Amino acid sequence: MRPFASLVVLLFAATMGGCASLGASGNGGTDSDWLGTWGTAVQLTEPRNLPPVALGGTTLRQVVRPSVGGDRVRLHLSNRFGDAPIVIGAVRLAASLGEGAIDPATDAALSFGGRPGVTIPPGGSVVSDPLDYDLPPRTDLAVTMHVEAISDSVVTGHPGSRTTSYIVAGDAVSAAALPEAERTDHWYGIEGLDVERDGAAVAILGDSITDGRGSTTNAQNRWPDVLAARLGANPATEDVAVLNMGIGGNCVLRACLGPAALDRFDRDVLERAGVEWLVILEGVNDIGGSAPDESAQVAQDLIAAYGTMIDRAHAAGIRVYGATITPFGGSFYDSPEHEAARQTVNAWIRTSGAFDAVIDLDAAIQNPDAPTTLLPAADDGDGLHPSVAGHRMMAEAVDLDLFTD
Template sequence: MGTWATAPQLVEPHNMPPPPGLAGNTLRQIVHVSLGGDRLRVRFSNEYGKTPMVLQAVHLAGAREGSAIDPATDRALTFGGQPSVTIPPGATVTSDPFDYSLRPLSNVAITIYFGEVPADLTGHPGSRTTSYLQEGNAVDAPEMPEAVTFERWYVINGIDVVAPEAAVVVTLGNSITDGRGSGTNKQNRWPDELARRLQADPRTRHVGVVNMGIGGNCVVRQCLGPSARERFARDVLHQPGARWVIVFEGINDIGGAEGGLEGALAMADSLIAAYRWMIDQAHARGLRIYGATLLPFEGAFYYTPEREQARQRVNEWIRTSGAFDAVIDLDAALRDPSNPARLHPDWDTGDHLHPNEAGHRRIAEAIDLTLFVDDAP
């Protein structure tokens, strides 16, 4: 079952690793899991690389403050019994399962000593979490005080736990789901906050959360990363243990709609068609799929009254069509009652598009946990 995952994308030039680069060096990346377990495996991706990627050695350990790990928890990963692995271009690899006492809602460090690295990197720029890059082989270093730091992930794709009674909710979205507006290293994106609520309720402690948000992503057209429709099978249907999916995406499609009112409403209809397709795909795989209404965005850089009409059309369809298995009305939860076309000031980062940290908590609190009880194993 998935306890943590991130959506791979081709890393843009301005998001590439800083000097000294990955090849021949060590990268430590921190991730926040949802479910606990006693046996793990870790996935790595070279999906967008055009040449092989060599992982000379990979370790996993409990994370402490900054770059520090708990050495007592440090484990060397193997791949087919070997300490190193070559990932072919366009491929992913999974480590051999290994024993590890993983606590729910804990932070773990994945440390990779790289060999050959392709020019085109697979990664996830919106980590909201500090990574540490040090020259040479420091794969088992207790800490990395001289490391170069940045907030991006590379190569890491997911962590799975052996948990036969567990199930997973996949959160599919754009920058809001990815964590824009949450706090760096605070692990308080709304999917993180949802995971905390699920773990706190005895009825839902078996439910993991994996975050498939990509900043700047769109549903029906190419924006940043593959479109939600294009990546639906990879990021939702093929997630280990997936039983539910929350679809919270479409505002970037609307924000980029051209052609005045006619073009904006045509985009709304295209989004609705894409949602119907996702619903069919999810149901064919036995998943329940929940639709989240799009947040208000008056005052944001791409707002127009015509695009607001498109948002209203999409939200009305989500609420009334009955096509989704349930509706999560985030628009109602976060809008300003005195001006429903705007985010409530208490939840707004100030750009009138992305919720702040309190807004991320508000999103999680607006989700009815019984949506994950009725279908419990």
């Protein structure tokens, strides 16, 4: 991140307060040598998405896919929404072989202030000590923790992982396989992974469409994943990381599922290491969840919110790209008032000049014969969320030259 961006984020932290961080760095966004290679937006886990068994006294193995590689890493853990300390006895990284198995030859222990474990207070987060580790790009990495104590019912996590996690009783952090593990398609307690290297990151702020609804569990084929693969295969952008900051059911203006985008903006954009670009694809839940007679005002409020986020990002030296809201005709959000609001917002995104560039995802996956609806091949079946093919079409609609300067 540019030095000016670092200064602004430091000033933001000083004035806004926030959760304490422990470990190598209190704020990823202020560390110019580090680059976020993977991240997720954390929230208070809803009861239906809590772990299938109590996590205290277990080993939790979770799988992530970094976007760019490196040879020195650090891990961010979070208890931001917890009401009790999380006590972690050990954390290890290893290449994932699938089905909860790891490659033991790649197994390595993280430390926290020189110690193997760490206690994260309620509302807090922690960054591990840097670890020399050969991390290949776009390959699956297992993060395995021995969780000694944690609240049974108030858990910080990311429900929409679209990736299977594995839980076994006791301390099995170095086990090559976990054949008896309980399985759950959610993440808990992990928030980000950084690499120490040159490069820059794009943060994508969004809802379930960015979070991956309609993609395939464990296939890593959300549209941000496909974009990361495209960037990595292009020599001019191979050093660009992608951070998926989508939350299913999220809203911009108010707390729906997870904190409102305006409220999580610092944590999920400004404080991420190395962010130089931001893509905003969010607002459909604000529109779809509004009463018909409120939709026009919601559209204006969204436009004002985008302006606020643009100003805050620009103050931190981050360029902002506006993505148009994709069609939802025929879905449970469909109504004349909601469609009018979508058109109002999209017209502003395309023509206002407020964004540094526009990514027209509406045009990329709309049905040309019925433009208020999704292209049939791009529709996961509910008229709102993209299919696997739709995710690919969205990623392929992004001009990679946006990330070359």
